[in-house]
Amino acid sequence: MKTFAYFDSTHEFPEEIIIAAQMNPYKILGKADFSTELADQYIPQFICANARSFLNQAIEESSNWEGIAIAHGCDATNRQFDIWDQHVKTQFLYYIHNPLKTDEIAQHFFIGEIKAMILALESHFNIKITLDQLEKAIQVSNQIKILLQNLSKLRITKDISNSEYFDVLKFTMQNPKKKVLPYLKSISIDWLARNPFPINKHPIFLTGSDITHSLWFELLEKVNLRVVRDDLSIGERYFATLIPTDKDPISNIAKYYLNIPRSSTKHPTNPRIKYILKACKKEKIHGVISQIIKFCETFAYDTPFLKSQLEVIQVPVIHLEREYTENIDQQISTRLEAFVELLEQPQ
Amino acid sequence: MYTVGIDIGSLATKIVLMKDGKIKALLENRSLHNFTAIGTQLFHQILKDNNLTSDDIGNIYSTGYGRHSISKLTSNIITEISAHARGAQYFYPKVQGIIDIGGQDSKVIKLNPKSSTVIDFQMNDKCAAGTGRFLEVMADALDIPIENLGNLALQSKSPVQISSTCTVFAESEVIGHFAQGTAKQDIAAGIHNSIAKRVASMVKRIQIVEPIVFCGGVALNPAVKIALENELKLKLLVPKYPQYIGAIGAALIAKERFKNGRV
Ligand code: SF4
Numbered sequence: 001m002k003t004f005a006y007f008d009s010t011h012e013f014p015e016e017i018i019i020a021a022q023m024n025p026y027k028i029l030g031k032a033d034f035s036t037e038l039a040d041q042y043i044p045q046f047i048c049a050n051a052r053s054f055l056n057q058a059i060e061e062s063s064n065w066e067g068i069a070i071a072h073g074c075d076a077t078n079r080q081f082d083i084w085d086q087h088v089k090t091q092f093l094y095y096i097h098n099p100l101k102t103d104e105i106a107q108h109f110f111i112g113e114i115k116a117m118i119l120a121l122e123s124h125f126n127i128k129i130t131l132d133q134l135e136k137a138i139q140v141s142n143q144i145k146i147l148l149q150n151l152s153k154l155r156i157t158k159d160i161s162n163s164e165y166f167d168v169l170k171f172t173m174q175n176p177k178k179k180v181l182p183y184l185k186s187i188s189i190d191w192l193a194r195n196p197f198p199i200n201k202h203p204i205f206l207t208g209s210d211i212t213h214s215l216w217f218e219l220l221e222k223v224n225l226r227v228v229r230d231d232l233s234i235g236e237r238y239f240a241t242l243i244p245t246d247k248d249p250i251s252n253i254a255k256y257y258l259n260i261p262r263s264s265t266k267h268p269t270n271p272r273i274k275y276i277l278k279a280c281k282k283e284k285i286h287g288v289i290s291q292i293i294k295f296c297e298t299f300a301y302d303t304p305f306l307k308s309q310l311e312v313i314q315v316p317v318i319h320l321e322r323e324y325t326e327n328i329d330q331q332i333s334t335r336l337e338a339f340v341e342l343l344e345q346p347q
Numbered sequence: 348m349y350t351v352g353i354d355i356g357s358l359a360t361k362i363v364l365m366k367d368g369k370i371k372a373l374l375e376n377r378s379l380h381n382f383t384a385i386g387t388q389l390f391h392q393i394l395k396d397n398n399l400t401s402d403d404i405g406n407i408y409s410t411g412y413g414r415h416s417i418s419k420l421t422s423n424i425i426t427e428i429s430a431h432a433r434g435a436q437y438f439y440p441k442v443q444g445i446i447d448i449g450g451q452d453s454k455v456i457k458l459n460p461k462s463s464t465v466i467d468f469q470m471n472d473k474c475a476a477g478t479g480r481f482l483e484v485m486a487d488a489l490d491i492p493i494e495n496l497g498n499l500a501l502q503s504k505s506p507v508q509i510s511s512t513c514t515v516f517a518e519s520e521v522i523g524h525f526a527q528g529t530a531k532q533d534i535a536a537g538i539h540n541s542i543a544k545r546v547a548s549m550v551k552r553i554q555i556v557e558p559i560v561f562c563g564g565v566a567l568n569p570a571v572k573i574a575l576e577n578e579l580k581l582k583l584l585v586p587k588y589p590q591y592i593g594a595i596g597a598a599l600i601a602k603e604r605f606k607n608g609r610v
Contacts, residue, residue, distance in 0.1 A: 321472070330412070331452075335470060338428035345464040 001176045005065040007054050007084075009073025010210065010263040011233040012098045014114055014253050016243070019137035019177055020129050021121055023066060027173040028054045029212040029234070031061075034326045042083045048296045049324030050212060051077045058088045067092030067124070069117070074265040074298045092124050100266050102258040110254040118250075134249035140177050141243055147184040148172065148239035151191060155228045156203065156283055158194040162217035162227045169234045170214075201226040202343050205279055207306070208291040209299050210234055216291075219328060223336045225289065229279040231272065237261045264299045272302065273309050280315045286343050288317040289336075293324055316342060348405040348605065352598030353390065353421065354430065354591070355382045355413030358450025358479065359564060362389040363594040364397060368602055372397055373591050382413030390420055406601035410593050412452070425600050427593055428468050432456050434596030435560040436463060438586035444555025446546060446575065446583065447592065448565035450479040455549045469549040475514040477545035479565045484514050485538045488521045489531055497568035499535040506536030512545055536570070543574035550579055560584050562592040 004023040006013040015025035030036075030053030039055035058068060068090050072078045081095045097113050099106035118129050151168060154160055168187055172180050197203070204220075206227045211217065211234065220227060230236050243256040262271040280288065288310055292299045303319050310317045318339040320332055349371070354361045356378060364372040374393050378385050386409065394400060409421045410430035418424075427447070431454070435445045440463075445456040457467040471477050475484065486493040500506075507524050511517040517538075524534050542565075559581065565571050566589035576583055586592060 316466075331470065331473060334412075334426055334428075335468075338426040338465075338468060341426055341429045342465050342468075345462075 001178075002066045003064060004067050004069070005058070005062070006069045006071065007058070007073075007077075008071035008098075008233075009051065009077050010265050011237045011260060012071035012073050012257065013069060013096065014071075014117075014257055016134060016137040016141050016249075016253050017114065017118055017121065017129065018069075019140055020133040021125065021127055022133075024176040025173075026065065027234075028057055028068075029170065029174070030054055031057050032213070034213065034324060036324070042087055043080065046295050047076055047080075048209065048293050050210060050293055050296070051080060053212070053324065055080065055084060055088070058084065058090075062088050062090045065090065067094065067121075069094045069096055071096045072098045074296075076296070076298060092121075094120055098257065102266075107251075107254050107258055110258060111250055114250050114254055131249055134253070135245075138243045138245065138249055138252060140181070142245075144172060144177060144180055144184065145239040145242055147181070147188065151184065151188060152236065152239070154191045154194070155226070157197055158191055159196065159198050160191055160194060162221045162225075163214035165227065166211070166214045166217045166234065169238065173234065173238070197226070197228075200224055202286040202340065203228040203283060205276060205283075205285045205288045206230040206232065206235070206291070207276055207288060208232075209293045209296040211291075213326075215326065215328075216322065219333065220289065220336065223333070223340050225287075225336065225340065227289075229283055229285065231261050231263075231275055231279075233263065237263065264302045269302050269305060273306055276306065277309060277313060280310070280313060285315060287339065288315055289320065289339075290317055291320045291322055294321055348602065349399065349403055350405050350598045350601040350605070351390065351393070351407040352430070352594040352596065352601060353386050353407070353409045353411075353417065354427075354593035354597060355386050355409060355411040355416060356449050356564075356593075357412045357452070359590070360385045360389055360411075360413070361591050361594040362386075362393050363591055363598045364393050364399075365595070365598040365602065368599060370588075370595065373588060373594075375590065378413065382416035386413065386417040387420060390417075406605040408597040408601035408604075410597040422601065423604070425597055427452075428454065428456055428465060428470075429600065430593040430596035431562065432458060432463075432465050432596065433599050434592035434594070435562060435586065437595055437599060438592075439558055439560055439584055442558050442560045442584070444550075444557070444559040446550065446555075446559060446561045447563040448478060448542075448546060448561075448571065449563040451475065453477045453546055453549070453563070453565075455546070455553060455555060457553045457555045467553045469553050471545075471549065476512050476517070477542055477549070479563070481514050481517070481542055481545075482538065482565065482568070482571075484518055485521055485535075488518050489525070489534060491531070491535075496535055497539070497570035499532050500539045500570035501536075501573070503530070503532040503536035505533055506540055507533050509537045509541040512541070517541060536574075539568075539570045539574040540578070542571060543578040546575060547578040557581050558584055560586060560592075562586060562589040564590040566590070 002023045004018045005026045018025035036052040038059045039052040244252045361375040407421045414424045453471045455469045561583040
């Protein structure tokens with residue numbers, strides 16, 4: 001199956017179009033070795049390393065992909081399309097605008113964007129993307145989301161490590177959906193048979209910039225912090241809601257992407273905070289880890305508001321700024337250990 | 348019961364021997380990037396000086412940057428945050444905030460006024476500004492021993508402004524002032540104001556209130572205390588042995604967690 005890659009700084013790109021076009025939508029997440037050197041020639045280092053690592057991977061691996069789409073994610077990265085246009089070798093590079101708002105005008109606009117992208121794909125690849133194919137793609141997407149929702153719930157009751165959860169999400173976003181469905185079913189059987197949630201671990205909510213490598217999840221695991229809820233794009237944002245099926249498939253897709261759990265890249269901030277507070281109350285979360293990758297200001301700006309709202313419901317929160325590195329950061333490790341000690345203090 | 352707290356900092360290692368929660372002996376040495384050797388050596392030395400053997404010690408806790416490096420010796424570890432919070436309470440039970448400036452890091456800790464537990468903390472980023480290292484580099488740039496930097500600053504009537512927060516750029520700025528013939532004491536005072544500004548921004552972020560304990564090796568420098576007090580517009584309490592607060596806290600926690608055996 002042919003692979004079509006996409007770069008969206010959150011969960012923005014309507015991958016159902018690519019599924020309907022009989023290609024594998026592959027979310028670009030940077031290479032395993034954390035390399036950014038090639039991209040550093042074109043993007044200054046005060047831009048987040050996530051974006052630089054995505055470009056780096058594209059420069060190196062674009063020949064494996066039929067085409068690439070960039071969706072409007074955060075404002076720090078949206079104009080990087082021009083850099084990709086100049087320096088990434090590909091037959092088909094496309095930019096899709098995702099509106100910042102969610103109202104009717106925004107939905108109408110996004111429907112137009114989806115239709116335009118379908119036309120561009122049909123014309124470039126000489127294919128036809130029918131409404132029927134789009135409906136089938138929605139079905140597949142929803143099946144995957146339901147499986148992920150069920151798996152995610154097991155994090156609260158079973159012994160599922162942080163990186164196992166991350167690995168499942170990453171696999172889902174980078175592999176053909178035909179392969180993903182049986183894979184998720186086998187993971188469900190495995191996870192259901194797991195031991196109960198370990199008593200020495202603290203259930204936490206993880207929020208902030210997207211985490212693209214399992215190393216950071218392992219670091220949390222090492223200090224006994226277990227991510228049982230999150231609002232990351234390589235996380236709950238991808239599967240928390242299902243694509244509606246009540247209207248025509250294009251309107252349904254548009255509605256879905258504008259109504260998933262919000263990220264800091266969209267306005268206003270309140271829905272994102274509400275999602276976090278609700279999860280904290282529902283799952284008896286011990287604490288919240290709010291982290292950003294340097295220099296993701298998009299998420300950094302939300303932090304004081306998030307902190308003040310968590311104070312109201314008395315859930316401890318720690319905010320961390322992390323590097324993009326394959327090395328364990330000793331300072332971050334100390335802060336996390338101190339946070340665990342704070343959680344374990346007799347009240 | 349005897350307990351020992353060892354604070355292995357990036358620059359200095361401090362060890363405290365306590366008996367029933369009272370300080371019996373204190374020792375320190377440069378860490379010299381050999382945390383295991385220095386920690387072990389100080390432990391044996393403090394035992395020898397006090398005619399004790401390892402079996403006499405109920406519990407041993409380590410803290411600080413190198414806290415994981417002497418796991419063969421210690422019963423457990425504790426982070427600098429918890430250790431400093433506990434150590435500061437030993438001298439000032441009603442403390443609500445702590446500012447600790449060590450060799451290569453600085454931290455601000457906020458305590459719950461009712462339960463005395465830690466409710467928030469800030470640590471400096473990977474950056475020497477706002478730490479003892481900043482003062483060391485500046486003393487070198489001024490070509491004076493670090494011990495004299497504080498007293499020199501106190502003689503200043505008109506401190507210069509050091510606007511760079513980065514240690515490397517601040518050093519160039521200091522050299523620039525020097526070249527222009529600015530008096531050393533005015534540059535020294537500017538340096539102290541600069542470190543105070545940097546640390547004050549961390550204090551403001553979590554809004555600690557008095558009583559505030561100022562500890563860490565840099566608290567031995569009276570000019571930093573004054574600069575911080577001026578910047579924050581509040582009074583700071585410097586305990587006896589400010590550089591040992593982490594080790595004292597670790598030894599106290601070691602005592603509190605002792606339950607018929609080392610834990
Ligand atoms: S990490 Fe932040 S700055 Fe980087 S792409 Fe994502 S939202 Fe944008």
